[in-house]
Amino acid sequence: MVVKRSKAILAAILIAVSILLIVWKPTVLIYGLQAAALYAAIAIPMGLVLGIVHIVNLAHGEFMMLAAYTAYNACKAFGIDPLLAIVPTAVVTAIFGWVIFQLTIRRALKAPELNQLILTFGLAIAFTQTINLIFTSQTYKIPLDYVSASMTIGDLTFGIWSFVFVPVAIIFAYGLQYFLTKTITGKAALAVGQNPRGAAIVGIDVYRTYGLVFAIATALVGAMGALFLTKSAIFPIVGSPFTMKSFCLIAMAGIGNIPGILGASVLLGVAENFLRAFRGTRDWAEIVFFVLIIIVILGRSLKGRKS
Amino acid sequence: MKRNMSKLFSLIFGILAVALPFFAGDYPLQVGRNIMMYMALAITWDMLLRSGQVSFGIAGLFGLGAYASILGVIHGGMPSWVSIVFAAIFAGLVAFIIGFLILRLRAMYFSIVTLALGEIFRIIVQNLHEFTGGPEGIVMQGVIFGGNANRLYWLTLAGLGIALGGSYWFENSKVHFALTAIRNNEISAQSSGVNIFRWLLLAFVVTSAIQGLLGGIFVQSYGFATPDTVFTTDFMLLPIAMALLGGIYSTTGPIFGALLLGIVSEWLKLKIPYGHLVVYGIMIIIVILFMPRGLRQLLRQGLKTTNGRSA
Numbered sequence: 001m002v003v004k005r006s007k008a009i010l011a012a013i014l015i016a017v018s019i020l021l022i023v024w025k026p027t028v029l030i031y032g033l034q035a036a037a038l039y040a041a042i043a044i045p046m047g048l049v050l051g052i053v054h055i056v057n058l059a060h061g062e063f064m065m066l067a068a069y070t071a072y073n074a075c076k077a078f079g080i081d082p083l084l085a086i087v088p089t090a091v092v093t094a095i096f097g098w099v100i101f102q103l104t105i106r107r108a109l110k111a112p113e114l115n116q117l118i119l120t121f122g123l124a125i126a127f128t129q130t131i132n133l134i135f136t137s138q139t140y141k142i143p144l145d146y147v148s149a150s151m152t153i154g155d156l157t158f159g160i161w162s163f164v165f166v167p168v169a170i171i172f173a174y175g176l177q178y179f180l181t182k183t184i185t186g187k188a189a190l191a192v193g194q195n196p197r198g199a200a201i202v203g204i205d206v207y208r209t210y211g212l213v214f215a216i217a218t219a220l221v222g223a224m225g226a227l228f229l230t231k232s233a234i235f236p237i238v239g240s241p242f243t244m245k246s247f248c249l250i251a252m253a254g255i256g257n258i259p260g261i262l263g264a265s266v267l268l269g270v271a272e273n274f275l276r277a278f279r280g281t282r283d284w285a286e287i288v289f290f291v292l293i294i295i296v297i298l299g300r301s302l303k304g305r306k307s
Numbered sequence: 308m309k310r311n312m313s314k315l316f317s318l319i320f321g322i323l324a325v326a327l328p329f330f331a332g333d334y335p336l337q338v339g340r341n342i343m344m345y346m347a348l349a350i351t352w353d354m355l356l357r358s359g360q361v362s363f364g365i366a367g368l369f370g371l372g373a374y375a376s377i378l379g380v381i382h383g384g385m386p387s388w389v390s391i392v393f394a395a396i397f398a399g400l401v402a403f404i405i406g407f408l409i410l411r412l413r414a415m416y417f418s419i420v421t422l423a424l425g426e427i428f429r430i431i432v433q434n435l436h437e438f439t440g441g442p443e444g445i446v447m448q449g450v451i452f453g454g455n456a457n458r459l460y461w462l463t464l465a466g467l468g469i470a471l472g473g474s475y476w477f478e479n480s481k482v483h484f485a486l487t488a489i490r491n492n493e494i495s496a497q498s499s500g501v502n503i504f505r506w507l508l509l510a511f512v513v514t515s516a517i518q519g520l521l522g523g524i525f526v527q528s529y530g531f532a533t534p535d536t537v538f539t540t541d542f543m544l545l546p547i548a549m550a551l552l553g554g555i556y557s558t559t560g561p562i563f564g565a566l567l568l569g570i571v572s573e574w575l576k577l578k579i580p581y582g583h584l585v586v587y588g589i590m591i592i593i594v595i596l597f598m599p600r601g602l603r604q605l606l607r608q609g610l611k612t613t614n615g616r617s618a
Contacts, residue, residue, distance in 0.1 A: 056419075115599060117361060118547070119591070122589070124588070126592060129585035132584070137581065284434055
């Protein structure tokens with residue numbers, strides 16, 4: 001009963017806030033949603049890995065960065081559009097992710113959690129610095145016409161290309177949900193995530209499942225890398241902020257709750273863009289999510305103590 | 308016998324370190340200062356690690372100390388060396404306050420929160436334009452000791468000495484037993500009467516204060532601070548890699564790790580200007596996968612097999 005009531009109040013507040021924003025600062029909502037979709041689409045694969053393999057992959061954003069560089073070079077070499085590079089990039093990064101998993105993470109699965117954390121941290125450094133070594137810290141960008149498409153409603157003009165991330169995030173979230181609950185492989189993966197020993201006893205190959213899940217996650221983040229390239233310039237540390245943001249969103253949604261990431265990212269995206277909308281607070285927008293992550297983690301730890 | 312040998316070694320090392328300015332040129336002194344700075348940070352990181360807590364906030368506290376020191380000189384009119392002490396106290400105080408909140412967290416939650424706190428410090432410093440100089444940073448008039456290379460070297464060495472002293476204290480007192488008990492099993496530690504929170508707070512405050520002190524020394528020896536130079540991830544990444552390589556849960560491990568990685572990376576920096584840090588990433592991966600206790604353990608095992616008696 002209490003839970004229901006608090007949820008209803010929360011929903012009412014959310015609706016009130018969004019109406020207020022539409023009237024007062026519509027750009028906050030528009031750019032907030034676009035940013036939210038981008039965050040969510042990148043966070044969802046990490047949520048999958050965290051929920052099933054139980055690894056905090058601190059190299060998550062770096063996988064996206066590698067994918068973006070792969071896509072960039074493919075586009076330059078064959079003269080194709082980044083959108084056409086999405087599928088090949090996803091395949092390449094999936095294979096790469098699987099190999100990395102087998103070579104490194106798999107060996108640390110039985111080690112203490114902190115070793116895994118430091119290991120993926122090491123992977124992140126190795127990835128960014130290898131790219132730094134090959135391509136230097138110069139930025140690369142592919143100029144595209146359709147990216148600057150914009151729309152005008154009344155006296156309000158805004159870019160619409162970034163809305164492409166909205167369907168992508170939704171497809172990722174519900175596609176994975178479908179995969180995990182409706183297909184046999186997905187159900188097996190879910191079982192492994194809930195109880196690896198139990199899953200092994202009933203005959204599921206745990207390590208194969210881990211490898212598969214990791215490959216799926218890197219495939220999705222690889223696809224995002226190619227898509228990200230359409231919108232943004234790339235440089236070696238372009239992916240790093242997304243690792244932390246993704247973790248923050250997953251912690252907010254609760255580990256294992258993939259569709260919840262969508263809601264959490266809307267909150268983060270809108271809050272960030274709200275601060276960006278004012279001259280005085282623009283530079284503080286970056287701090288929002290660091291504060292949010294601390295509040296979320298502290299709040300969860302307090303809640304856990306009570307129950 | 309073995310004890311005496313290691314004492315002799317540390318004495319020789321100590322004398323060499325103190326006397327380096329008398330026979331080395333400016334460049335080796337500069338390299339030595341860098342290595343000592345990272346070594347001291349590696350030791351403080353390891354000191355907290357002995358309780359089982361992985362902090363990713365070293366750079367944050369280092370940067371906080373650096374800014375406390377330079378702002379103490381510019382806005383507070385402190386003499387340089389007072390500002391260094393002030394940096395240590397300030398960082399320790401901040402750690403004391405946030406410690407109450409975050410030391411209840413464990414494992415990855417603690418690590419991520421320390422990382423986030425470091426970023427928050429950076430963003431705050433970057434945005435208080437009038438007070439801290441904003442993203443362009445802040446410059447002070449004149450460097451401590453008038454920039455005398457030998458004295459700057461000894462100043463950094465003193466910072467390292469304090470870190471070593473702290474680590475020695477942690478290793479050879481009740482603190483050692485408390486932290487090890489917490490690391491091994493919190494529940495059994497608690498039921499044996501170890502006040503977990505208080506010991507963690509002690510370790511966190513002491514290591515943070517030393518990190519702040521090092522930040523103060525750093526900024527006083529260069530005379531300027533920008534958010535990008537003092538909050539750089541290098542101050543987190545390099546010490547962690549050094550401690551891991553040398554061997555964690557000890558004082559000697561980070562020392563060896565820092566000497567080895569410091570010299571190698573200095574050499575690589577000359578060879579490859581971009582991306583020489585890749586070595587650190589690969590080193591971390593290899594150490595975690597193949598020798599989680601670092602070179603120190605390997606060395607010990609090597610000694611054991613060649614010399615059966617020394618077990």
